[in-house]
Amino acid sequence: MNLEQLQEAFPHPVGPLRILVVDDQPVNIRALYEVFRGRFEVLMATSGEQAISLCREQRPDIILLDVVMPGLSGHEVCRRLKASPGTRDIPVIFVTSQNEEAEEALGFEIGAVDFITKPINPVIVLARVRTHLALKLQSDLLRSFAMIDGLTKVANRRKFDETLALSWRACQREGRPLSLVLLDLDYFKQYNDRYGHQKGDHCLMAVAGALGHGLRRPHDLLARYGGEEFVCILPGTDSQGAIQCAEVMREAVKALQIEHQDSAAGPFVSISLGIATQIPGADTSPEALLAQADRQLYQAKRKGRNRACFIDLAAGRDAGK
The missing domain is CATH 3.40.50.2300 (Response regulator)
Structure with a gap:
C-alpha cells in the first residue's frame, strides 16, 4: 500500500x-x-x-x-x-x-x-x-x-500496562489526578456453567461494547484485564468524574438485559466496579493505585455486587454505591 x-x-x-x-x-x-x-x-x-x-x-x-x-x-x-x-x-x-x-x-x-x-x-x-x-x-x-484483545476487540493487557505507565508519568509531570476503574462481571462462572462458554464469549463481547459508552475522551482507555475483568484508565479525571464514568458503564451493561438466572445480584448480567484516584507522586506507583482499585472492587462484591466502591487517595476518602 x-x-x-x-x-x-x-x-x-x-x-x-x-x-x-x-x-x-x-x-x-x-x-x-x-x-x-x-x-x-x-x-x-x-x-x-x-x-x-x-x-x-x-x-x-x-x-x-x-x-x-x-x-x-x-x-x-x-x-x-x-x-x-x-x-x-x-x-x-x-x-x-x-x-x-x-x-x-x-x-x-x-x-x-x-x-x-x-x-x-x-x-x-x-x-x-x-x-x-x-x-x-x-x-x-x-x-x-498486537495490542488488541482477540475476543472483545478492546485493548489487551499489554496495551493497558504500556498506557498506564505513560499516563502515570504524564499526570505526575502535570500534577493532575489519575483514576483507574477495575470491574468484572458478577457471577460469571455461574453464567458459563448454565449457558455454556460460547454464550459466555458472546456476553463478554456485548459487555465490552457497552463499556465503551462510558469513555468519551480519546486518551481514556478500556482494556480487558483478564478473564471477565476489564479496566479503564482515566488520565486527568478526579474521583467524581471517575464515579460518573463507572455509573454510565454499569447502567450500559444493565441496559443490555442479558439474562442471568443464576446471579444473586439480579436477573440480568451486571458488573461490580472498584475505583481509585490519586495524583501520582514520587512516593507512589501505578501498581499501588491498581491494587487500591482491586481492593475497592472486592468491597463492591462484599457489599452485594452490581455497584461501585471508590477511594480518593488525594482526598483521603472512600465510599460505596
Whole structure:
C-alpha cells in the first residue's frame, strides 16, 4: 500500500499527518514548510528543547531535524526522543549540510531513519518523507493489532500496562489526578456453567461494547484485564468524574438485559466496579493505585455486587454505591 491507500483504509486518529520541522534558522523552516503545505500539518520548532516539548504534547508522525543547533544539538535531541517510550517510535530524518560517511553512520546509530542534505531538493524531500510516513503507518497498524484483545476487540493487557505507565508519568509531570476503574462481571462462572462458554464469549463481547459508552475522551482507555475483568484508565479525571464514568458503564451493561438466572445480584448480567484516584507522586506507583482499585472492587462484591466502591487517595476518602 502507498501512503494514500494507507490513509484511506486506516484514517489517522487525530486528523492530518503531522510533520515536525526543527531548525534554528527560520528561512530553512520556511523552505520545508512550502514543500509540505497543503499536504500535511506542519509543526515548527527553532530549538532542541522546543522540539522535545512539542513531541511530548503533539506526537508528530515524523520529524525533520537539523543537526547543528545552539543548545541541544540534533544528535542529542534524537537520543532523548529514542530514550523515551512515548516518542521513541517517531521517525527522525536528519537535515544537514554535512555529508560525511561518519556523520551518517552516527545518525543511524542513534536512531535516525534517513538523511537529507542541504540545500534541499523539494522533490526528493517530499518523496523520502512520504516513504517513511507510509512505513510508520504500516508499523503503527501492526503494533495496534498486537495490542488488541482477540475476543472483545478492546485493548489487551499489554496495551493497558504500556498506557498506564505513560499516563502515570504524564499526570505526575502535570500534577493532575489519575483514576483507574477495575470491574468484572458478577457471577460469571455461574453464567458459563448454565449457558455454556460460547454464550459466555458472546456476553463478554456485548459487555465490552457497552463499556465503551462510558469513555468519551480519546486518551481514556478500556482494556480487558483478564478473564471477565476489564479496566479503564482515566488520565486527568478526579474521583467524581471517575464515579460518573463507572455509573454510565454499569447502567450500559444493565441496559443490555442479558439474562442471568443464576446471579444473586439480579436477573440480568451486571458488573461490580472498584475505583481509585490519586495524583501520582514520587512516593507512589501505578501498581499501588491498581491494587487500591482491586481492593475497592472486592468491597463492591462484599457489599452485594452490581455497584461501585471508590477511594480518593488525594482526598483521603472512600465510599460505596
